[in-house]
Amino acid sequence: MIPFNRPHLTGKELPNIQDAVATGKLSGNGKYTQLCHRYFQERYGFRHCLLTHSCTGALEMAALLLDIREGDEVIMPAFTFVSTSNAFVLRGARIVFADSRPDHPNMDESSLEHLITDRTRAIVVVHYGGAAVDMRAVMALAEKHGLLVVEDAAQAIDAWFKPEGARAAPLGGIGHLAAFSFHETKNIIAGEGGMLVVNDERFVARSEIIWEKGTNRSAFFRGQIDKYGWVDVGSSFLPSEVTAAFLYAQLMELEGIQARRIAIWQAYDERLSALQHRGWFTTPTLPAAATNNAHVYYLLCRDLETRTRLIQGLKEAGIMAVFHYQGLHRSPFYADRHDGRLLPHCDAYSDRLVRLPLFADLSLQEVERICATIEQLMG
Amino acid sequence: MIPFNRPHLTGKELPNIQDAVATGKLSGNGKYTQLCHRYFQERYGFRHCLLTHSCTGALEMAALLLDIREGDEVIMPAFTFVSTSNAFVLRGARIVFADSRPDHPNMDESSLEHLITDRTRAIVVVHYGGAAVDMRAVMALAEKHGLLVVEDAAQAIDAWFKPEGARAAPLGGIGHLAAFSFHETKNIIAGEGGMLVVNDERFVARSEIIWEKGTNRSAFFRGQIDKYGWVDVGSSFLPSEVTAAFLYAQLMELEGIQARRIAIWQAYDERLSALQHRGWFTTPTLPAAATNNAHVYYLLCRDLETRTRLIQGLKEAGIMAVFHYQGLHRSPFYADRHDGRLLPHCDAYSDRLVRLPLFADLSLQEVERICATIEQLMG
Numbered sequence: 001m002i003p004f005n006r007p008h009l010t011g012k013e014l015p016n017i018q019d020a021v022a023t024g025k026l027s028g029n030g031k032y033t034q035l036c037h038r039y040f041q042e043r044y045g046f047r048h049c050l051l052t053h054s055c056t057g058a059l060e061m062a063a064l065l066l067d068i069r070e071g072d073e074v075i076m077p078a079f080t081f082v083s084t085s086n087a088f089v090l091r092g093a094r095i096v097f098a099d100s101r102p103d104h105p106n107m108d109e110s111s112l113e114h115l116i117t118d119r120t121r122a123i124v125v126v127h128y129g130g131a132a133v134d135m136r137a138v139m140a141l142a143e144k145h146g147l148l149v150v151e152d153a154a155q156a157i158d159a160w161f162k163p164e165g166a167r168a169a170p171l172g173g174i175g176h177l178a179a180f181s182f183h184e185t186k187n188i189i190a191g192e193g194g195m196l197v198v199n200d201e202r203f204v205a206r207s208e209i210i211w212e213k214g215t216n217r218s219a220f221f222r223g224q225i226d227k228y229g230w231v232d233v234g235s236s237f238l239p240s241e242v243t244a245a246f247l248y249a250q251l252m253e254l255e256g257i258q259a260r261r262i263a264i265w266q267a268y269d270e271r272l273s274a275l276q277h278r279g280w281f282t283t284p285t286l287p288a289a290a291t292n293n294a295h296v297y298y299l300l301c302r303d304l305e306t307r308t309r310l311i312q313g314l315k316e317a318g319i320m321a322v323f324h325y326q327g328l329h330r331s332p333f334y335a336d337r338h339d340g341r342l343l344p345h346c347d348a349y350s351d352r353l354v355r356l357p358l359f360a361d362l363s364l365q366e367v368e369r370i371c372a373t374i375e376q377l378m379g
Numbered sequence: 380m381i382p383f384n385r386p387h388l389t390g391k392e393l394p395n396i397q398d399a400v401a402t403g404k405l406s407g408n409g410k411y412t413q414l415c416h417r418y419f420q421e422r423y424g425f426r427h428c429l430l431t432h433s434c435t436g437a438l439e440m441a442a443l444l445l446d447i448r449e450g451d452e453v454i455m456p457a458f459t460f461v462s463t464s465n466a467f468v469l470r471g472a473r474i475v476f477a478d479s480r481p482d483h484p485n486m487d488e489s490s491l492e493h494l495i496t497d498r499t500r501a502i503v504v505v506h507y508g509g510a511a512v513d514m515r516a517v518m519a520l521a522e523k524h525g526l527l528v529v530e531d532a533a534q535a536i537d538a539w540f541k542p543e544g545a546r547a548a549p550l551g552g553i554g555h556l557a558a559f560s561f562h563e564t565k566n567i568i569a570g571e572g573g574m575l576v577v578n579d580e581r582f583v584a585r586s587e588i589i590w591e592k593g594t595n596r597s598a599f600f601r602g603q604i605d606k607y608g609w610v611d612v613g614s615s616f617l618p619s620e621v622t623a624a625f626l627y628a629q630l631m632e633l634e635g636i637q638a639r640r641i642a643i644w645q646a647y648d649e650r651l652s653a654l655q656h657r658g659w660f661t662t663p664t665l666p667a668a669a670t671n672n673a674h675v676y677y678l679l680c681r682d683l684e685t686r687t688r689l690i691q692g693l694k695e696a697g698i699m700a701v702f703h704y705q706g707l708h709r710s711p712f713y714a715d716r717h718d719g720r721l722l723p724h725c726d727a728y729s730d731r732l733v734r735l736p737l738f739a740d741l742s743l744q745e746v747e748r749i750c751a752t753i754e755q756l757m758g
Contacts, residue, residue, distance in 0.1 A: 007405050014400070017621075018393060026386050026563040026570035053432040053571070056592060056615035070449070082592050082609045089612055090469075184406040184619075191405035191619025192432070213435060213461050214712065230461040230710035233468055236435035240563075240570025242396075242625060331609035333593065 002370065004320040007184045007191075008257060008360035012249035020245040028238025029218075032245040039251050040195065044170040046178075048198040050211050051244055052237045055154045055181030055194035059087035059124075061237055062150045062177040062196065064210050065203045066122055068093045075115050076124035076152075077107035078327040079346040084124055084152050085328055096120070097329040097338060100345040104128070104287050105324075105353065108345065109137040116145050126152040127171050130187075130293035131286050132161035135174045151178035153197075157187050158258055159293035168291075176200040182247055187261060187295055188254060190247035193239055210234040260360045261294035267364050268297045268356060271371040280306055280378040281354075297356050298324070299374075304351040306378075311354060313377040319370050320357060326350050381749065383699040386563045386570075387636060387739035391628035399624040407617025408597075411624040418630050419574065423549040425557075427577040429590050430623055431616045434533045434560030434573035438466035438503075440616055441529045441556040441575065443589050444582045445501055447472045454494050455503035455531075456486035457706040458725040463503055463531050464707055475499070476708040476717060479724040483507070483666050484703075484732065487724065488516040495524050505531040506550050509566075509672035510665050511540035514553045530557035532576075536566050537637055538672035547670075555579040561626055566640060566674055567633060569626035572618055589613040639739045640673035646743050647676045647735060650750040659685055659757040660733075676735050677703070678753075683730040685757075690733060692756040698749050699736060705729050 020032055028051075037049040052058040068074065070092030076084055078097035085095045096115050098107040105128040112123065123142055125133040135151075142149045153159075153172035157180060162168040172178035177200070182193030198207045208218040214234030219225050239247075250257070273283045281299040286292055301307035307323065314321045327346040329338040356370060399411055407430075416428040431437040447453065449471035455463055457476035464474045475494050477486040484507040491502065502521055504512040514530075521528045532538075532551035536559060541547040551557035556579070561572030577586045587597040593613030598604050618626075629636070652662045660678040665671055680686035686702065693700045706725040708717040735749060 003403075006403050007400075009400060014393060014397060017396060021386075021388060021392065024382075024385050026568065028571055053436075053618075054615040057432075060614065082594055082613075083615060085609075086593050086613055090614070184404070189405065191621045192407055192615070192617060193619070214465050215461055227705075229705055230464075230707055230712040232712055234461075234465055235439065235469070236433040236462060236571070238571060239432075240572070240622065242570045242621060243619065246621060326606075326608055328609055333609040333611055 001318045002320065002357050002362070002366055004322050004355070004357050005185050006359045006361055007189055010249050010253040012252060013246045016245035016249045017242050020241040026241050028240060030241040030244070032241050032248045033238070035248050036244055036251060039248070044173055046173050046197045046199065047201065048204045048207065050196045050198070050207060050237070051239050051247070052194040052196055053239045054192050055179050055183065056083035056087065057237045058179035058194040058196040059083055059150070059152065060090065060235070061207065061210055062179060063087045063091045063093070064233060065177060065207055066148050066150070068121060071119060072121040073117060073119045074122045074124060075112060075120060077126050077346070078329040078343050079105050079128070079325050079349050080126045080152065080328065081154065081325060082328065084126060085334070088124070094337070095334065097343060099343040100349055102345055103285055104131065105349045106131060106133050106287060109134045112138070112141055116147070120145065120147060122148045122150060124150045124152055125175065127156040127159065129296035129298070130156040130159040130171070132159060132171055132290040134287065134289060135161045135169070136163050139174065149175035151175040153178045154181035155186065155295040156180070157293060158254065160291040161289055162291060163289040172197050173199060177203065187257060187293065188247070188250045190239070190243050190250070193243050193247055206232065211237045257360050258294065261358065262292065264358055264362055264364070264367055265292065265294040265297050267367045268371065271368070272299065272374065275375055275378065278378060294358070297358050298353050299356070301352045301354060307352055307354050310374065310377055314370070314373060317373045319373060321354050324349070324353050324355060380697045381699065381736050381741070381745055383701050383734070383736050384564050385738045385740055386568055389628050389632040391631060392625045395624035395628045396621050399620040405620050407619060409620040409623070411620050411627045412617070414627050415623055415630060418627070423552055425552050425576045425578065426580065427583045427586065429575045429586060429616070430618050430626070431573040431575055432618045433571050434558050434562065435462035435466065436616045437558035437573040437575040438462055438529070438531065439469065439614070440586065440589055441558060442466045442470045442472070443612060444556060444586060445527050445529070447500060450498060451500040452496060452498045453501045453503060454491060454499060456505050456725070457708040457722050458484050458507070458704050458728050459505045459531065459707065460533065460704060461707065463505060464713070467503070473716070474713065476722060478722040479728055481724055482664055483510065484728045485510060485512050485666060488513045491517070491520055495526070499524065499526060501527045501529060503529045503531055504554065506535040506538065508675035508677070509535040509538040509550070511538065511550055511669040513666065513668060514540045514548070515542050518553065528554035530554040532557045533560035534565065534674040535559070536672060537633065539670040540668055541670060542668040551576050552578060556582060566636060566672065567626070567629045569618070569622050569629070572622055572626055585611065590616045636739050637672065640737065641671065643737055643741055643743070643746055644671065644673040644676050646746045647750065650747070651678065651753065654754055654757065657757060673737070676737050677732050678735070680731045680733060686731055686733050689753065689756060693749070693752060696752045698752060700733050703728070703732050703734055
């Protein structure tokens with residue numbers, strides 16, 4: 001049996017947790033939380049980082065920081081996870097879904113300007129599979145219309161936006177705010193976990209307050225005020241030190257984990273690209289300015305029937321391959337609220353995309369077995 | 380140095396986490412989450428339990444389940460933690476703060492009926508220090524006015540409401556919904572952690588959806604539906620299996636932990652009650668139908684100056700004693716929104732209550748040292 005995902009462990013998670021336990025500080029914002037914050041700030045130059053209990057939590061912090069209100073409109077792709085939209089729906093936003101690009105599941109940057117109205121407040125970009133949305137186009141559009149940009153970088157750790165003739169920028173470091181995930185299916189994991197990145201200075205002070213349940217406790221512990229209290233809305237977004245200690249063990253091995261995943265990704269791509277001419281599927285292409293962080297390896301099948309046959313055939317061979325998002329514009333919850341626009345590219349990815357097993361402990365022999373099975377099934 | 384709190388470990392936390400890691404399932408709702416749910420359901424007869432990343436999260440789930448909307452009124456004590464109110468403020472509620480009882484920090488049950496208007500939707504009770512609010516009075520009032528009741532049972536694990544002539548009921552098992560905390564300062568800990576209890580059948584199905592980011596994923600995994608999707612609002616309220624594995628280790632030792640805390644509580648009470656006649660402070664009294672879960676041991680000082688002197692004197696002796704909530708009706712965030720009623724009993728607890736160190740690993744020798752220091756200071 002080859003599962004779709006198996007959490008990779010570096011071996012330092014338990015010693016770190018043991019150390020956290022020994023310090024006697026297990027609730028949030030202790031030593032390991034600080035170490036994780038510093039790691040991200042130093043490696044990627046993020047302005048301000050706050051670990052959260054989930055990427056969902058980080059997106060909710062973003063919606064609170066943007067002060068989203070009833071009736072505000074937020075533009076985001078329909079081909080995304082429910083949390084991208086829920087976080088803004090919880091604040092009363094109306095979601096305006098954008099279609100995907102014809103050549104990639106990312107949202108079509110050229111379609112966005114038509115969706116902007118005088119109620120639009122923000123654009124949420126999702127870097128599908130860690131592949132960069134054209135952030136130059138999105139940031140220019142946002143500036144032109146006075147909008148704020150949130151990067152849903154759930155899958156985008158250690159990925160860059162590298163436009164020709166400009167400096168590479170890490171995903172999550174470009175929008176006004178960004179959210180990362182450390183869910184067990186991600187490259188770097190903490191079981192459940194996430195992080196808010198604040199790149200715009202205007203949001204730094206309030207982000208700490210919202211993180212700490214609407215109190216100015218962070219400023220209190222830095223000695224900036226002599227008593228703390230309820231000063232704003234907020235929630236308990238902090239993960240425990242147990243979670244942070246686990247995450248820090250993973251971060252210490254980030255480069256090795258990434259190298260391993262990229263090798264697997266390339267092995268898939270080399271072997272399966274050679275089968276494209278048969279016409280059953282195509283292998284992924286990266287947007288022009290995107291790097292590959294090997295978060296996902298997917299095939300785009302000719303049609304839904306082909307995908308169903310492929311998933312079923314792999315399953316019978318003990319290999320778990322899975323489809324991905326069902327377009328949110330057609331979900332039971334939002335179909336009636338959606339403005340009715342057709343989003344054909346999104347629908348195509350919903351129907352035709354299949355993800356193959358990809359985790360750091362997957363061997364190249366297993367990759368070969370998977371590819372050979374696909375070759376046989378799609379003969 | 381005697382800290383105010385030191386997280387107690389049973390020694391089984393790391394082996395449990397190791398086991399969770401070995402199963403290869405680290406995100407939420409795995410084996411240990413299920414074990415914790417079953418433990419609570421069997422020991423306390425709770426109808427339905429859902430672990431959450433925090434008690435704050437459980438309170439937010441309650442606010443979503445109650446479908447609190449802009450302008451709805453929610454009655455709760457002013458002497459409570461910010462999360463009790465934030466969870467409802469995030470949904471647009473106006474908070475109507477009740478005063479405390481003259482003889483106990485719990486809210487004054489007899490003051491509630493006057494606060495009910497035709498916009499009132501819910502009463503949130505807080506069992507301060509694990510001491511039961513008169514749930515018979517509150518539930519009768521709620522029934523009379525068609526209101527829903529949420530128990531903020533953050534501090535109330537293993538505590539009962541035992542009205543004369545009626546069966547004892549566990550706190551958290553009486554209101555329509557209840558929220559528990561496993562923050563490191565609580566009797567039973569998980570670093571950060573919480574739990575929603577659903578006692579009213581009407582809320583069970585939707586609670587699972589809200590817990591799982593507004594999707595019907597739980598029903599999908601039970602095989603009740605063949606595809607899951609976005610069907611409602613929701614968030615990622617699940618803790619990881621690492622957190623649940625930690626918590627389960629604590630639950631397995633709950634009786635030992637409780638016995639230890641109760642012995643410490645009683646040692647304090649015996650020694651310090653004998654000093655009451657000096658007039659500097661009084662020792663706690665329990666409401667008539669409350670049991671003592673030894674969550675907190677506090678003194679009620681004669682006045683703010685006495686408390687300041689006591690805390691300062693203890694600190695100089697290397698003993699960390701701390702005050703507790705500042706009334707939320709006077710907080711920077713809510714003072715202008717509060718209706719102006721004076722809440723003198725709440726203010727008294729804000730000014731005069733001091734909590735002494737209480738954790739399972741505190742020795743009786745240390746308790747004696749603390750009491751002797753108090754005796755000296757308050758001579």
